[in-house]
Amino acid sequence: MSVRLYDIAHARAGDKGNLITIAVIPYDPDRYPRLCSVLTAQRVADHLAERVAGDVVRHRLDNLPALIFVCPRAADDTVTTSLFLDSHGKSLGSALLELELEWDAEPEGAADAAPNGGPNER
Amino acid sequence: MSTGQARIGCGAGFAADRIEPAVDLVERGELDVIALECLGERTVALAALRKLSDPAAGYDPMLRKRMAALLEPLNRTGTRLVTNAGAADPLAAARMVRDLGAELGVPTAVAAVTGDDVLDRIDLSAPAWEDGAPLESHGEIVSANAYIGADALLPALRGPAPVVIAGRAADPSLFLAPMIHLLGWETGDWTRMAAGTLAGHLLECAGQVTGGYFADPARKPVPGLARLGYPLAEVGADGAAVITKLPGTGGRVDRMTVVEQLTYEVTDPRAYLTPDVALDMSAVGVREEGADRVAVRGARGRARPEELKVSVGYRVGFRGEGEISYAGRGALERARLAAEVVRERLAGALPRLRADVIGHSALHGDALAQGPDPYECRLRVAGIAADRAAAEAVGEEVSALYTSGPAGGGGLRVTTTEVVGVLSTTIPRERVETGVVVLEGSAAA
Structure with missing residues (x-):
């Protein structure tokens, strides 16, 4: 079974220097642990490969809960020097929400221990 | 109080x-x-x-x-x-x-x-955070603000x-x-x-x-x-x-x-x-x-x-942009043809050039742009060059599509603007x- 990220989460993109940030926030906090295990930094990097250059770092904010993905941009793709129509990258949150995720049956309760996201976790 | x-x-x-x-x-x-x-x-x-x-x-x-x-x-x-x-x-x-x-x-x-304003007191040979190259190597520095x-x-x-x-x-x-x-x-x-x-x-x-x-x-x-x-x-x-x-x-x-x-x-x-x-x-x-x-x-x-973080502005050059729209059957193919024409005409004229089709793939590229063809779409070409004349060539070539490009192009807009880049460095508080x-x-x- 799979779900489209748009159907279970909302997102906000921002930019700072040569980085684009995209926060992903599940509508239902109970889905956060599963989201942590399937929405890895690598998954995001692969999906946004046309715009993201290099390793994506994922930050977990279990207290909200929310995930923040920090995505590096190409050296000549800064807000002022970008040739992209959306020079800021503000529309990238919508691009990320198009992602289809493998989603097994919902876990019972919140027993799913949120696993670590790998080497790019902070 | x-x-x-x-x-x-x-x-x-x-x-x-x-x-x-x-x-x-x-x-x-x-x-x-x-x-x-x-x-x-x-x-x-x-x-x-x-x-x-x-x-x-x-x-x-x-x-x-x-x-x-x-x-x-x-x-x-x-x-x-x-x-x-x-x-x-x-x-x-x-x-x-x-x-x-x-x-x-x-x-x-x-x-x-x-x-x-710390332009008179930062070290312009210091590396930029963004790429590690000296600030001054990027171009003429116009501002530095802590x-x-x-x-x-x-x-x-x-x-x-x-x-x-x-x-x-x-x-x-x-x-x-x-x-x-x-x-x-x-x-x-x-x-x-x-x-x-x-x-x-x-x-x-x-x-x-x-x-x-x-x-x-x-x-x-x-x-x-x-x-x-x-x-x-x-x-x-x-x-x-x-x-x-x-x-x-x-x-x-x-x-x-x-x-x-x-x-x-x-x-x-x-x-x-x-x-x-x-x-x-x-x-x-x-x-x-x-x-x-x-x-x-x-x-x-x-x-x-x-x-303290310092934002450093430098002159990049000029951005030339041109847009033109196509509609109806085959609109996407005609917009793509128009892009090919402009790319060929401007080959080598600008160090950086990009052509996208608005309404299809301009925001996130072709990989995410799957689905039925749009009724209308808009070619956008953008390039950056050190001098204004080179950048203006983008608008000139997109304009020429009116009479020498694919069928039915309309809604032409062209602009040329100066581009300032921004780099980051730091300065001691004192x-x-x-x-x-x-x-x-x-x-x-």
């Missing part, structure tokens, strides 16, 4: 923001202070460039219009205003506002906060001037400084600096915490978006804050809008660095406290960074000398 609570509003979140929500906040918000955040990372560099050709144009071009609407209600309600709209020339901005007050019959003292903090704004707030105009003050510092002043905080109290910075961070983009940059009819509807109210924070002596908006305005303030803004432009939630503090958001709690009221608490702070110049209000223009 302290009544135990500070009411701080945000009346602008970027240079081109709406004006009337700020007027409404001043009229009805019972605010102590309204702050206007009007600088993006590149805005100061662009202002510095304007100043080179027109010495009177170094501050935010919309500031006069904003202040013309705000001076009378500020005066009537006793609300103070803090802004970074001084951009590359806070002193000239302060003179303009003082003179405007005289002209409008609202004599107003204005304080200018100076010292963020992100100054609440400590630079406080001397102005401790004086009597109702209006305080800074240049590159950090966004959250515009909100934190009034909290420190009103609530009697110590600037070395990292927990309160963090709490105030968190509230400032939530306010600084104005409508982005009240439903702007959020609305999506299918999933996240926002009532009254055209009448979006801008936010205010009620900040307690301990730093706990409630984010809210005025009754009767459009928009929404709830867990969802607040969490989105909390995470906005955050590259490290455990060390959100400002000139004032290192803010740790990892224990922040967000709780709805009634309609359009959200309480935030639990910010943790560590000592502020030793050095090398930045901020100051305050107070211009007394005068009754005659």
Whole structure:
């Protein structure tokens, strides 16, 4: 079974220097642990490969809960020097929400221990 | 001085923001202070460039219009205003506002906060954060502005001037400084600096915490978006804050809008660095406290960074752009053909060139642009070159598509603009000398 990220989460993109940030926030906090295990930094990097250059770092904010993905941009793709129509990258949150995720049956309760996201976790 | 609570509003979140929500906040918000955040990372560099050709144009071009609407209600309600709209020339901005007050019959003292311009005191051979290459190797440097903090704004707030105009003050510092002043905080109290910075961070983009940059009819509807109210924070002596908006305005303030803004432009939630503090958001709690009221608490702070971040502007060259539309059967194929024509015509003429089809793949490239062909689409070609003539060739080639390109091209638009790049570096705090110049209000223009 799979779900489209748009159907279970909302997102906000921002930019700072040569980085684009995209926060992903599940509508239902109970889905956060599963989201942590399937929405890895690598998954995001692969999906946004046309715009993201290099390793994506994922930050977990279990207290909200929310995930923040920090995505590096190409050296000549800064807000002022970008040739992209959306020079800021503000529309990238919508691009990320198009992602289809493998989603097994919902876990019972919140027993799913949120696993670590790998080497790019902070 | 302290009544135990500070009411701080945000009346602008970027240079081109709406004006009337700020007027409404001043009229009805019972605010102590309204702050206007009007600088993006590149805005100061662009202002510095304007100043080179027109010495009177170094501050935010919309500031006069904003202040013309705000001076009378500020005066009537006793609300103070803090802004970074001084951009590359806070002193000239302060003179303009003082003179405007005289002209409008609202004599107003204005304080200018100076010292963020560090072009004469940074090491241009230092590496840029972005790529490690020396700053000066990127091109002609036109500006260097240090992100100054609440400590630079406080001397102005401790004086009597109702209006305080800074240049590159950090966004959250515009909100934190009034909290420190009103609530009697110590600037070395990292927990309160963090709490105030968190509230400032939530306010600084104005409508982005009240439903702007959020609305999506299918999933996240926002009532009254055209009448979006801008936010205010009620900040307690301990730093706990409630984010809210005025009754009767459009928009929404709830867990969802607040969490989105909390995470906005955050590259490290455990060390959100400002000139004032290192803010740790990892224990922040967000709780709805009634309609359009959200309480935030639990910010943790560590000592502020030793050095200040500096934004350095440099001349990149010129961007040429051209757009033309195609419709009906085969529109996408004709737009792609037009792109091929322009690419072939401009081969080698510009170091950087890009062609996209708006309505299809312009935002995120071909990989994500699957699905049925659009009824209409728009070719967009953009290129950057060091000299204006080379950049203008983009518009010329797109224009030529009218008669020499694919069938049915219409709606031509072409532009050429100068491009300023922005790099980052740091400067030791002791090398930045901020100051305050107070211009007394005068009754005659």
